Amino acid sequence: MIIKILGSGCKKCVALGENAKAAAAAAGKEAEIVKVIDFAEIAAYGVMSTPGLVVDEKVVSTGKVLSAEEIGKLI
Template identity: 55%
Template sequence: MVDFKILGSGCAKCVKLAENTEAAAKELGLDYTVGKITDRNQIVDAGVMMTPALIVDGKVRSSGKVLTPEQIKALLTS
């Protein structure tokens, strides 16, 4: 199972990143969970300075931008 976390305040960009992440995971046929972290202290503790951010299985894979489903799929298959 792949564990995704979306870090951010819950703004439109954060919501879009969550949607794109789910779309990519579904297209790849993954068994996955998507969680959201909105607490500023937890975001900083993760080492993220710009949101939205995407964590995959505990590792920050992107921050400060909204990845497209295609970019997320490439990130997961590389």
């Protein structure tokens, strides 16, 4: 599973990345967490407000920091 965090690397983006890592661990899934900071690549996903969360190339959240529990339901 590949989880991408879309954003500039701000506090919210870092928090979303940590929550995604925790959610994958809690679900017992092996996940690669990838940070995407290139705004052209972020825009290619159609994400206009960061942080964005992409799971296996599907955008599942934009503009907010999901909790580990919320991310767990999406993966």
